Amino acid sequence: GTTQPSTSGGEITVFAAASLTESFQQLGEEFEAANPGTKVSFNFAGSSALAQQLNQGAPADVFASAAPANMKQVTDTGTITATPTTFAKNTLQIAVPKGNPGKITGLADFAKGDLKIALCAEQVPCGAAAKKVFAAAKITPSPDTLEQDVKAVLTKVSLGEVDAALVYRTDVQAAGDKVEGEDFAEASSAVNDYPIAPLAKAPNAATAKAFVDYVLSEKGKKVLAAAGFTAP
Amino acid sequence: MTLHAELRVQRASFSLDIDLSIEPGEVVALLGPNGAGKTTALRALAGLVPSDSRIHHNESTWDGLPAEKRPIGVVFQDYLLFAHMSALDNVAFGLRARGTRKAEANAVALQWLDQVGLADFAHVKPRTLSGGQAQRVALARALATAPELLLLDEPLAALDASTRLRVRSELGRHLADYPGHTLLVTHDPLDAMVLADRLVILEHGRVVQEGSPRDVVRQPRTDYVANLVGLNFYRGVADGTEVRLDDGGTLTIAEPADGPVHVVFPPAAVSLYPEKPAGSPRNTWQAVVTGIEPHAHTTRVDLDGSPAVLADITTATVAELRLQPGHALWVSLKATEIHTYPR
Amino acid sequence: MTLHAELRVQRASFSLDIDLSIEPGEVVALLGPNGAGKTTALRALAGLVPSDSRIHHNESTWDGLPAEKRPIGVVFQDYLLFAHMSALDNVAFGLRARGTRKAEANAVALQWLDQVGLADFAHVKPRTLSGGQAQRVALARALATAPELLLLDEPLAALDASTRLRVRSELGRHLADYPGHTLLVTHDPLDAMVLADRLVILEHGRVVQEGSPRDVVRQPRTDYVANLVGLNFYRGVADGTEVRLDDGGTLTIAEPADGPVHVVFPPAAVSLYPEKPAGSPRNTWQAVVTGIEPHAHTTRVDLDGSPAVLADITTATVAELRLQPGHALWVSLKATEIHTYPR
Amino acid sequence: MRSRLPVVLVLPAVVGLAFLLVPLAGLLIKAPWATLPAQLFSQEVGQALQLSLICASLATIVCLVLGVPLAWLLARSDLPGRGVLRALVTVPLVLPPVVGGVALLLVLGRRGVVGQYLDQWFGISLPFTTAGVVLAEAFVAMPFLVISVEGALRAADPRFEEAAATLGASRWLTFRRVTLPSVMPGVVAGTVLCWARALGEFGATITFAGNFPGKTTTMPLAVYLALETDPDAAIVLSIVLLLVSVAVLAGLRDKWISGPS
């Protein structure tokens, strides 16, 4: 059966987007400390893979997605019936290699053909966001590559393969000192929401709700803010 | 209990079509020139080649049976020893396959290796055996399972003269004791004569002659067989004591005959003279030496004439006549040495 | 221009240590029992086995040379035809490897295939050749490059009697014309006698006898050689016309000798009688039949006595004496038939 | 006793070797070695490494048990449509591993074609378990084994099998005692490919088995997560994986292999 009553006290499984790895691991530890007897295990992977798994009946209590689209894939099938809540937002930043060898000063440089530019593919959230930003700024970028995720973009930035890229500020922060971030004005025109929701058939519904609440709490916000997320 | 086989195999440009019967305890030797189909016949009996053959034995038929269900033992022309097993394991393989326990199988295998004189090589891999040693292991492997039908493809070909003598007589002893049926493919007429009760001569996939060694030796029916047993051989038409040979020449014989006959006489019955001899022999004709082959105690001389003829003479005579290819000589042959029989 | 080779090979439990010289145009036959090291010697000459051998030829040395740089041709004991090439391509391979143009190489190859009687099989894959056919292709392949040193490992072993006669005499003709050096490994004394100018007998990796075929046939020095040439062979000590044999028995000889000698006589010189014969032969003794092997025209009888002896008698005599293993008979031997020579 | 190696063979061989090894050398040079000891002895890495080795080995065993017979069937039997079957067997190679994982979920997931019955009748649920990791790795790695072994079987001389048959050996005995030992080098090659592929497997694993530390987080998954948080650590982790696999392969292969040359 799929809905056995919780027998293992407070153990829950959280499916979370890979970009949340660091902050959610910390949140999990804090949550366990705050609620003795509970245990949080994580399954970190790409949001779309997680959505697939959930739709195939994966045993999870909570889903935290990096994009509303992936959350929608799960709510569409009824695997999640609760209304998802946005718990964090992420904005784009210009990422350049340490020392900014391409002398990038703003979004306008993305139109220069002689620079190596990496963007995310339109199909992934950061690519969709970048498209909006360029539309708002009325710039036609000349990318050399349209990467399938932010990490792939950052790898190329940190190795100096590209002179500039457009990625989330949280990712720039995680990439360490090999990558420098530059804010730009048009970033506000494309903000990415991170939704979270407990599953309809969560084996441990009570603890699942408690964990969602904890993420949305002030303590949760602080951890997320430290990773570079902005509050919803 | 006779084994009856009608073997029919069709290959690209070759067809085999022979009927064979082998009595229990009988050893049949299959002789024939290279490419005659001896190996093919053996493979058809073993069930290793797709064929329309029909094989009956012991009121049962083998037609549908796969090779491993046939109670056979095979020695292959190129050994086919399993390279990753020791000689002992090779020999024990058939016994193990038939369910004998390991210790027992090994004991029997060792006994067989001993019989072929290779007990010391029991734990050696085939790769390090010499050609003859490998052949003997293959022999032991096929014999070890005491099969009902033993198929031997040139079992003695790679053995040296002394080992061959020994293995041949051991094989002969084993085959004599052996209650099953044996088919022996060989090129060596001596092996066939010594080991077989009956010879079957194959040419171009068909049986051309069949009979006891003695009959075949006395009355060959094809050039190949005559060659095999070392006789001068002609076809001719007899009219009383005269035989007109198909390929030219006439011979006088002692016992009158009539109609188409085969004519044979041993090379040793032929005498050579530098001048036309005067004397009792009824047949004398001139011939030219085309080849000389020294044997251990005699020399074989190839002569072209009407008819062409082979002569075995003593090495002393060769020296005395100063034989050289191209020399013209007189050939003399007593009528009583010539044997004829109907075609 | 003589080829001098000191062949030294160390194998697991076998060592080869022989010196060989081959004159230009000379054919040396290497004979020996299975496992004597014939193939190993051949491989050392071909450069196929790591060895401490030293080979000099034509004022140059082959010691460091890899096989493909040596001007050799090899016929292997198990053919080693390239399975994915046609017979023609196999034969043409050596010529192509030496840079001959394709059309020319194919023409020469076809000629060679024709010489071994396989022109019709030019475009056939080795897998579909019979054993003897494969051997002949291998022969043609080795001869096609007209090598300086021709190495033949049992080149005639798989041939049938008539083909063998033909290929042997063709091979003999080719070797006679051939200006290079030839080493022939064979088990068949007849092949060796017919084809070779000199025999080298190997046992346990050492040369035990060497000489012209005639000398070896007359004066064998080991049991193996005596067996090979078909002689009764004993070691003994002579004192005038008496020879006391090492393994028991005494023989009277015609030509007085002294000291340790070898004693030989042909099995055909031995007569058998049911009763003690009275007459001229100086040697008579009793013996028991242990084996009977019919040959084409005579029968070989194995007798145990003092000494043990082999006798060749006519098949008629066998019938007359009603010979059976276990029978006791009288053996008679003329002193003049016995040949002795110092050990 | 053979001549010098021919340049026309040695040159491309060396270029090929360089092509494969120089990038690895690059990794080794640029790796932040200082963090290596800390990584090596961290509990998670130890766990992931252990899990990787166990799962890859189990997957390899599954592949051997199922794949070698399959290779034999493809090489030796006279099934109709062997050509298509053989091509189908190579398909999981071409499939992007993530799609392979999806396919496994579709079939063996809790709502899958087969999985729903496994779940209802036996209470067995494969996704998100260590068994799931083994399955995912086996699915991706098996074609390597099958194709290598089939190639070896096709190159082997079938007459030895005939000889075994005349000695009374059933097909099974012949297979075990004659065929298999004679194609051992090919089986070893296939096993190495299979094990290595299983060890490096990522896409199908994370999709089908998820990413649960201690249960399904193998080294490649750990590398993936490390790429999210600390790219340098990811490289160090990869090197750890490399070193372990080289050690295992170099240690084992020469023991297994005792062929010619």
Added chain:
Amino acid sequence: MRSRLPVVLVLPAVVGLAFLLVPLAGLLIKAPWATLPAQLFSQEVGQALQLSLICASLATIVCLVLGVPLAWLLARSDLPGRGVLRALVTVPLVLPPVVGGVALLLVLGRRGVVGQYLDQWFGISLPFTTAGVVLAEAFVAMPFLVISVEGALRAADPRFEEAAATLGASRWLTFRRVTLPSVMPGVVAGTVLCWARALGEFGATITFAGNFPGKTTTMPLAVYLALETDPDAAIVLSIVLLLVSVAVLAGLRDKWISGPS
């Protein structure tokens, strides 16, 4: 003329076949077939498919040219440390492909150990080009070829090479005319593995060569991106890739293979 196939072999073979094929069947069943025609005839898909086939084939050629000699060197020469070399050659198998891509960038990238000179001296920059795709695929796929061919070489009887040597053939000629034809089934098996692996290659390609439609977007990359937004479309794309590869493999292999059995 042989007996029935033994159950002990056929059973695991059939289970293995099912294990490989049922998930594919699952994909086929669940695929939204209605969208297939639209996908098939869309320009991007056509472009990606074409690029995939071209790059995989080129990568396979690179692998054959470099890998077969390398396999020969490993199997036949008496280099010291062959065991370790052999293990090193398998390493790109174990490496998560993304890390393999990073390794390639470290060496051949714009700032890479070798790449910076390629860039400065010749103006050649490999990342983000089709040549980069070929290189990345070759790097990942070559070990498959090398190991398969080496296995086949080890199982081949070296005495045929000796026979060729006595006929005056150099090692190179022997290799071309004797060794290679006799291990053809192994080479074919390796080539199939190599081509299939190159065709399905994703991680190293996107990391080293990036993703730009018409230049570096191969089918697996297209599948990946489709997975992000429309998993059904991704499945259809995968099926297209599968069908094409099965057609190619089934068509070619039986032509190449004419071995025993």
